Amino acid sequence: MSADHRLTREDVAHVAGLARLHLSDEELDLFTGQLASVLDHAADVASLDLAGVEPTAHPLPVSNVFRSDEVRPSLDRDELLGQAPSVEDHRFRVPRILGEAP
Amino acid sequence: MTAPSPAADLAGSVRSGARRAQDVLEQYLAVVDDRESEVHAFNLVLADEARSRAAAVDELVASGRDPGPLAGVPIALKDNLCTRGIPTTCSSRILEGWRPPYDATVVDRLRAAGAVVVGKTNMDEFAMGSSTESSAFGPTHNPHDTTRVPGGSSGGSAAAVAAGFAPLALGSDTGGSIRQPAALCGVVGLKPTYGTVSRYGLIAFASSLDQIGPFATTVADAALTLDVIGGHDPCDSTSLNRPAPLTLSVLDDGVDGLTVGLLTELLDGADPDVAARVRQAADTFAAAGAKVEEISVPEVKLGLSAYYLIAPAEASSNLARYDGVRFGLRVDAEDTVAMNTATRSTGFGAEVKRRIMLGTYALSAGYFDAYYGQALRVRTLIIEGFARAYERCDLLLGPTTPTTAFELGSKVDDPLLMYLSDVCTIPSNLAGHPAVSVPFGSGADGLPVGVQLLAPALQEGTLLRGAAVLEAGAPDPSAAGAGAGNAGGSAS
Numbered sequence: 001m002s003a004d005h006r007l008t009r010e011d012v013a014h015v016a017g018l019a020r021l022h023l024s025d026e027e028l029d030l031f032t033g034q035l036a037s038v039l040d041h042a043a044d045v046a047s048l049d050l051a052g053v054e055p056t057a058h059p060l061p062v063s064n065v066f067r068s069d070e071v072r073p074s075l076d077r078d079e080l081l082g083q084a085p086s087v088e089d090h091r092f093r094v095p096r097i098l099g100e101a102p
Numbered sequence: 103m104t105a106p107s108p109a110a111d112l113a114g115s116v117r118s119g120a121r122r123a124q125d126v127l128e129q130y131l132a133v134v135d136d137r138e139s140e141v142h143a144f145n146l147v148l149a150d151e152a153r154s155r156a157a158a159v160d161e162l163v164a165s166g167r168d169p170g171p172l173a174g175v176p177i178a179l180k181d182n183l184c185t186r187g188i189p190t191t192c193s194s195r196i197l198e199g200w201r202p203p204y205d206a207t208v209v210d211r212l213r214a215a216g217a218v219v220v221g222k223t224n225m226d227e228f229a230m231g232s233s234t235e236s237s238a239f240g241p242t243h244n245p246h247d248t249t250r251v252p253g254g255s256s257g258g259s260a261a262a263v264a265a266g267f268a269p270l271a272l273g274s275d276t277g278g279s280i281r282q283p284a285a286l287c288g289v290v291g292l293k294p295t296y297g298t299v300s301r302y303g304l305i306a307f308a309s310s311l312d313q314i315g316p317f318a319t320t321v322a323d324a325a326l327t328l329d330v331i332g333g334h335d336p337c338d339s340t341s342l343n344r345p346a347p348l349t350l351s352v353l354d355d356g357v358d359g360l361t362v363g364l365l366t367e368l369l370d371g372a373d374p375d376v377a378a379r380v381r382q383a384a385d386t387f388a389a390a391g392a393k394v395e396e397i398s399v400p401e402v403k404l405g406l407s408a409y410y411l412i413a414p415a416e417a418s419s420n421l422a423r424y425d426g427v428r429f430g431l432r433v434d435a436e437d438t439v440a441m442n443t444a445t446r447s448t449g450f451g452a453e454v455k456r457r458i459m460l461g462t463y464a465l466s467a468g469y470f471d472a473y474y475g476q477a478l479r480v481r482t483l484i485i486e487g488f489a490r491a492y493e494r495c496d497l498l499l500g501p502t503t504p505t506t507a508f509e510l511g512s513k514v515d516d517p518l519l520m521y522l523s524d525v526c527t528i529p530s531n532l533a534g535h536p537a538v539s540v541p542f543g544s545g546a547d548g549l550p551v552g553v554q555l556l557a558p559a560l561q562e563g564t565l566l567r568g569a570a571v572l573e574a575g576a577p578d579p580s581a582a583g584a585g586a587g588n589a590g591g592s593a594s
Binding site for chain 1 (some may be wrong): 201
């Protein structure tokens with residue numbers, strides 16, 4: 001089982017990249033030890049044989065909810081854009097996304 | 103009869119015209135002025151807004167209209183509840199400057215009932231923590247002893263009620279974040295059944311676990327608040343399509359004929375003085391006519407591990423929205439991915455980063471089944487374990503926390519040790535069940551002890567009937583070193 005693998009500094013750096021976080025060397029060292037100890041504790045869950053048990057993602061048995069498709073007022077565009085760090089032509093402005101120059 | 107109810111009594115006197123909401127408010131604001139500098143319960147005190155709201159309540163009364171069941175009652179809101187045009191920070195730098203464009207449903211319902219919002223309370227950043235020490239704005243201090251934590255994550259709300267800054271507060275409970283601070287601060291804290299209170303406008307931490315609930319000084323005031331904020335909301339797709347709970351009307355029904363199970367797994371790790379109070383609470387139930395028996399639900403022992411996989415997994419997804427694009431903090435960089443990364447690395451504190459990392463890891467390729475998948479299966483086991491217990495019992499009893507309030511700084515360097523503070527409260531969140539912490543005397547250190555009552559889904563009425571019996575039978579709280587007067591004396 002893959003939970004037998006003990007978390008390494010490289011794992012933490014990889015996961016930080018996935019989560020769009022940059023960690024300093026000190027943070028990498030600190031988090032590697034701390035997260036490994038939490039995952040060690042989780043071995044009690046990871047090591048169980050639960051092949052016949054259904055997973056529960058939601059605590060109560062509720063199903064999809066539908067409503068009639070009525071036009072209702074939505075939030076004010078200018079108010080929402082007013083919260084953004086950068087705006088241009090009623091759109092959220094971000095730095096370049098692709099590799100080439102804008 | 104149940105204990106006196108400060109919030110209900112205040113509302114009654116405002117509705118009848120005997121007291122003005124503005125005078126009530128000034129009385130509470132004076133207490134804030136007096137002690138907030140040492141407690142730091144609030145991120146923001148809304149004195150001006152509260153004064154105009156109180157004046158509006160008084161005008162309604164003067165014109166012969168009824169402002170509602172919480173007329174003129176000051177209430178503090180955890181700072182993860184959206185308030186239109188008023189900063190809502192989750193105690194995080196990443197929401198710096200953000201003003202929500204809408205009110206949370208609970209805020210609408212409170213105002214419609216005549217309540218007066220007095221401020222936004224400090225919390226662990228994004229509700230991730232058990233001590234309020236992960237707040238980007240510094241910790242809240244326990245009003246009973248300012249060298250101690252108030253608990254968390256809703257520590258500011260618990261401290262605000264304990265310090266007398268407001269008779270009521272709202273918090274959110276994902277793994278115990280209402281009940282644990284309520285216990286450590288010596289107030290009542292209620293986590294309702296998942297889906298009972300709308301989460302619309304509650305900034306998401308772990309969506310399948312989060313639930314809003316009240317803090318109060320009495321069970322009756324908690325019941326009154328639940329009855330106001332509960333009930334179906336079309337804006338929350340997980341809101342149960344049922345009428346609001348009506349708990350206030352059954353509070354005096356007692357526990358005669360009910361069976362209360364003393365949940366042995368919750369007692370196992372508790373300090374002896376805390377365990378002694380729980381056993382005393384069991385005796386209180388027996389004296390009130392309940393049948394009390396010990397019961398074991400071994401599956402709850404797996405709750406902590408399952409929770410610290412499921413909650414971070416959901417959080418890692420929910421917190422992906424803080425990317426510097428649409429609101430809050432942006433740290434500029436040469437391209438968008440670098441901007442996202444710089445913004446998140448600057449804006450999130452260490453505990454939030456740890457949880458995001460843990461959740462991302464638990465959901466990542468190769469580990470999904472071993473961690474997240476297993477945790478979801480354990481969640482099923484816990485639900486089944488509770489179902490077996492509730493075939494024999496109407497309510498379950500245990501400690502809310504294994505210890506009384508711990509020293510500030512004593513657990514911040516050891517996340518796993520901090521996580522263990524939630525061991526007694528987590529199972530109810532995983533099952534979606536309601537639970538309440540009721541103050542029940544003091545520990546060996548003179549600090550408050552909370553005992554916890556658990557009930558099956560949607561049995562808030564029975565739960566609060568039991569809580570009222572505990573409240574009536576609780577040891578004298580003055581023996582707990584409680585009260586505004588003698589706190590802070592041991593501050594270094």
